[in-house]
Amino acid sequence: MFDKFEIFTTVFLGIFIEAAPFLLIGTLASGLVEVFVSREDMAKLVPRGLLPATIMGGVLGLAFPVCECGVVPLTRRLYRKGLPISAGIAFLMAAPIVNPVVIASTYAAYGFGKVLILRFVLGITIPVTIGLVMSLRATPPMILLPQSCYVPISGGAKAPAQAAKVVQPSIIGKLHQVATIATDEFFEMARYLIIGSMLAALMQTFISRNDILALGSGPVTSVIFMQVLAFVISVCSTVDAFISLGFSNEFTTGSILAFLVFGPMVDIKSTLMFLNVFRKNVVFYLVVLPFLLTMLVAIFINLNIGL
Amino acid sequence: MKKLLTIHNAKFMVITGLGLYFAYIYVSGTWAYYIDPRFQWLSVVAVLIFGFLAVSYFGSAEHEHDHHDHDHDHEHSHDHGHDHEHNHNSVWPVLVVAIPLAIGVLMPAKPLGANAIDARGIDTDFSSVSLSNSSSKSLTIVPSERNVLDWARAFATSTNPAEFNDQEASVIGFVYRDGRFDDGHFMVARFTITCCVADALAIGVVVKSPEDAAVLATDSWVKVQGHFQETEFDGNLIPILYAEKVTPVEQPDQPYLYQ
Numbered sequence: 001m002f003d004k005f006e007i008f009t010t011v012f013l014g015i016f017i018e019a020a021p022f023l024l025i026g027t028l029a030s031g032l033v034e035v036f037v038s039r040e041d042m043a044k045l046v047p048r049g050l051l052p053a054t055i056m057g058g059v060l061g062l063a064f065p066v067c068e069c070g071v072v073p074l075t076r077r078l079y080r081k082g083l084p085i086s087a088g089i090a091f092l093m094a095a096p097i098v099n100p101v102v103i104a105s106t107y108a109a110y111g112f113g114k115v116l117i118l119r120f121v122l123g124i125t126i127p128v129t130i131g132l133v134m135s136l137r138a139t140p141p142m143i144l145l146p147q148s149c150y151v152p153i154s155g156g157a158k159a160p161a162q163a164a165k166v167v168q169p170s171i172i173g174k175l176h177q178v179a180t181i182a183t184d185e186f187f188e189m190a191r192y193l194i195i196g197s198m199l200a201a202l203m204q205t206f207i208s209r210n211d212i213l214a215l216g217s218g219p220v221t222s223v224i225f226m227q228v229l230a231f232v233i234s235v236c237s238t239v240d241a242f243i244s245l246g247f248s249n250e251f252t253t254g255s256i257l258a259f260l261v262f263g264p265m266v267d268i269k270s271t272l273m274f275l276n277v278f279r280k281n282v283v284f285y286l287v288v289l290p291f292l293l294t295m296l297v298a299i300f301i302n303l304n305i306g307l
Numbered sequence: 308m309k310k311l312l313t314i315h316n317a318k319f320m321v322i323t324g325l326g327l328y329f330a331y332i333y334v335s336g337t338w339a340y341y342i343d344p345r346f347q348w349l350s351v352v353a354v355l356i357f358g359f360l361a362v363s364y365f366g367s368a369e370h371e372h373d374h375h376d377h378d379h380d381h382e383h384s385h386d387h388g389h390d391h392e393h394n395h396n397s398v399w400p401v402l403v404v405a406i407p408l409a410i411g412v413l414m415p416a417k418p419l420g421a422n423a424i425d426a427r428g429i430d431t432d433f434s435s436v437s438l439s440n441s442s443s444k445s446l447t448i449v450p451s452e453r454n455v456l457d458w459a460r461a462f463a464t465s466t467n468p469a470e471f472n473d474q475e476a477s478v479i480g481f482v483y484r485d486g487r488f489d490d491g492h493f494m495v496a497r498f499t500i501t502c503c504v505a506d507a508l509a510i511g512v513v514v515k516s517p518e519d520a521a522v523l524a525t526d527s528w529v530k531v532q533g534h535f536q537e538t539e540f541d542g543n544l545i546p547i548l549y550a551e552k553v554t555p556v557e558q559p560d561q562p563y564l565y566q
Binding site: 003004006007009010011012013014015016017018020021022024025028175176178179180182183184186187188190191194195198200201204205206207208233234235236238239240242243245 | 318321322325329332338340341342343346349350352353356357359360362363364399400401403404406407410411414416417418419422423425426427428501502503504505506507566
């Protein structure tokens with residue numbers, strides 16, 4: 001039993017040591033956005049219509065090289081600055097796929113070809129679709145927790161404090177503010193990252209990989225298997241391409257794509273972190289919708305395209 | 308008012324502790340038990356950011372938080388049910404974030420070894436070896452220099468196990484055995500990782516020992532020198548390493564091989 005505990009601690013620390021720096025980068029980015037990006041800037045940045053705004057959310061990741069840990073605090077901060085719901089969800093789900101680091105690692109693993117192209121096409125279209133679906137007839141308070149919502153500046157007692165802040169904005173003072181925000185946010189988000197890493201490490205310690213492999217590799221079962229695997233092992237999207245290579249001999253192309261598209265959007269640790277941004281029922285849809293959409297597309301690819 | 312053990316101070320200590328822990332794993336080399344060398348720089352990033360946060364946070368008095376909390380106050384007024392979700396003064400987040408620090412400090416750092424294979428499995432026929440662009444590199448390495456992963460890749464690429472007959476090899480790994488192995492056989496195994504230990508896969512080469520292999524403790528590190536010979540093992544024809552010499556060695560500083 002102590003053996004098992006040693007394996008658990010090694011795997012858990014491994015995931016934590018790999019993921020914590022990315023979360024730190026994300027919370028730091030979030031602190032910088034809070035202090036240096038005004039709500040007016042945000043209003044100027046976001047296009048008018050629902051569809052253009054959502055698509056912008058989907059491709060915004062190209063400017064923020066964050067993986068699925070860092071993107072969560074950043075998305076919440078952007079919401080508080082007034083980013084529309086659909087654009088935020090599209091950003092949250094697409095940024096871990098559509099970003100320069102992930103493009104480079106996927107290219108390194110698979111070269112230029114169908115896997116690379118389809119990963120990024122699906123990595124934008126599925127998040128944009130989910131963003132649009134989630135924003136249908138919903139207002140931000142129905143989707144977001146209160147602390148993620150856009151706060152109008154004209155908020156009574158808030159106004160004088162805001163004015164006072166404008167008077168003393170030395171760069172040191174601002175950096176100080178960035179650090180305070182980033183630290184508080186690190187603690188809020190890291191607890192979910194840590195619980196998620198512990199769950200992933202527990203599964204790895206007690207459930208045998210061969211048992212899971214035995215579940216089959218048909219056009220449908222392989223897809224479901226790879227999506228469940230992506231959810232459970234919760235590896236960082238910057239390296240999941242290399243990990244999927246280990247399965248590419250035995251598994252269908254559709255299932256490999258499902259792993260590469262679904263995993264960055266949703267896994268154990270990001271699901272727990274979503275709970276800090278969205279309402280519980282919304283988190284449920286944010287897990288199930290990407291799962292089903294990815295599954296449908298991947299099965300379609302397996303049955304009809306047979307890459 | 309001036310309490311020493313406030314949430315604020317606890318956060319400061321945890322952040323400082325984590326910064327020191329990342330500095331420690333970087334300097335001591337134990338990072339190699341957890342992550343691929345490609346991500347070693349991430350530990351430096353962590354040290355720098357934790358350092359920046361700790362220095363700034365230390366100076367920040369509680370009133371800094373007033374501004375930050377204030378934003379949510381009026382929102383909370385219509386929804387008190389979520390107060391606990393966003394209370395900067397709650398003790399739980401601090402305790403949870405202290406878990407990895409406590410484990411990292413209290414548990415001796417140990418890489419995955421033979422006992423971790425039970426849940427992960429290991430093939431004797433190299434069917435799970437993944438072949439990527441980098442695999443071809445393994446084949447350009449002269450046979451005597453190849454490590455366990457290079458050999459596994461060479462075997463997985465080949466359709467004819469006999470082509471390796473009489474090739475000399477010298478490999479380092481830990482001793483692994485299970486029900487498939489009798490006293491004359493064991494496996495010299497390594498874990499390969501791509502990103503971090505979460506994706507570790509065990510690979511290994513079956514060794515036919517010159518004497519009774521049972522004296523070699525499972526999980527101990529050995530250097531095996533010998534030559535390959537196509538042999539039937541566990542129902543497959545595979546290259547087996549016929550050992551001429553098995554020497555106990557120290558665990559290497561970098562216990563994993565990298566895909």
